[in-house]
Amino acid sequence: MTLDLRSISILVPGKLHEHAVSRIGKTFNLVAIDRIDPALVTADLRDTVRGIAASPAIGGSFVGPDFLRALPNAEIVANFGVGYDGVDAAYAGAHGVMVTNTPDVLTEEVADTTLALLLATLRELPRAERWLRDGNWVRKGNYPLSPLTLRGRSIGIFGLGRIGFAVARRLEAFGVSVSYHNRRRAEGVAYAYHPTLKGLAEAVNTLICIAPGGAATLKAINAEILSALGPEGVLVNIGRGSAVDEDALAAALANGTIAAAGLDVFADEPNVPQALLDAPNTVLLPHIGSASVHTRRAMADLCVDNLVSWFSQGRALTPVPETVHVKAK
Ligand code: NAP
Ligand code: 8YV
16 A cells, blocks of 8 residues: 555745656645745644755755744755755754755766866866857967866865765876865775865865865865965865855965866855956856756655655655654654
8 A cells, every 4th residue: 555645745945956846746745935934934834844845055045943943843854955054954953853965866976077177177178168169269379278287286175075085086087196184084095184174285286175064164265275275276166155265265366375266156156256257267167066957856856755755664765964863753
C-alpha cells in the first residue's frame, strides 16, 4: 500500500526550481507565499504547514527563528542547495526541526565550473573573446599575451570538502601543487595542510575559496589574507561571497596587492560592487557553479526526495550536521 502524502502541506516561500515545485505539487498539498517572510504566514498556514522547501540563497532571504516560530508545526526545511547558510540550522536543530541540503549531486559540476573560472581568470578568456567579437583580431592583430598562467602555480584550497576534493583532483591532472586550509586536517590526504588561512595564503599564489558561508567564515578573506597572497596572487571564489571582504578585494585588485580575481559568488547577490565590475582584472559570473539543467534537476530531486523520505519513512536522506539528531514526530 502506498502512503498518501497529499494531506501534508508543504510551504514553498518564494522562487524554487520548477521541477521541485512540480513534484511537490503532485505529491503533497503545495502552498506558496511570495517570499520568506513571517508577516505572510496566515493563521491557516500556521496551523497546517508541516514542511518547507526553499532556496533561501536567492535574494538574500533567510529561514531564521522568526520564520520558524511563525510555522510551529513545520518539521523539516528542505534546502535547495548544498550551502545552507540561508537557514538557521542551529536554531532548527535546537527546536526539533530537521534541515536537509543537496550534497554530492552537484559536486562534479561545481568543480568543473571552478576550473573553468580559474583558467578564464588566468588566461583572460572573456576579454580575448571580446577582442575577437569586437573585430580587433582583424583590425589590430593578435590578442596580447596573458601575463598570468596556470603553469608553475601553487594552489591553496580554502574548504577542502566534497567540492574542494573534486577541484583538487582536477588540479592534480593539470600538474600544479595543491595545499589547503580547513578547521581540521582531512584524514588520509597527502596535500599540505595549513592550520590557518593566513599560513595557506602565505604559502601559495592562488587561493580557491569553496568554504561555506555563515558567521564562521564572514569576511575571512580580508586585506591581510590578500596581502599574504602577494602581487602574483589570484583569488577564485566559488564558495560564498560573504567569505570575502569585497571592499578590501576591490582595493587589492586596484593597487596591485593581488593580480586578478574570478568570482562566482557575491556578498549581496545579485548586486555586484561597481568597483569589481569596473576592474579590468576580474572575471565575474552570476552564481552559476551548479547551474546546468542536468545538475539543477538532480538537486531538485534530492530536495523533494528528502521531504518524501521524511514523511513516508521518518528519516531524512541528507540531514545537515546540526540536525542529524532530530527524529520524525
Ligand atoms: P563540505 O563538504 O561541507 O566542505 C566544506 C569544507 O569547508 C570542509 O572541508 C570544512 O572542513 C571546511 N570549512 C567549513 N567551515 C570552515 C571554516 N570556518 N574555516 C575553514 N574551513 C572550513 O561542502 P561542499 O559540498 O564541498 O560545499 C562547500 C560550499 O560550496 C557550500 O557550503 C556552498 O557555500 C558552496 N557552493 C557554491 C556553489 C556555487 O554555485 N557557487 C555550488 C555549491 C556549493 P572543516 O569542517 O574541517 O573546517
Ligand atoms: C545553488 C549553491 O545555486 O548549492 C549551493 O550551495 O550555491 C548553488 O548550487 C544555490 O544554492 C541555489 O539557491
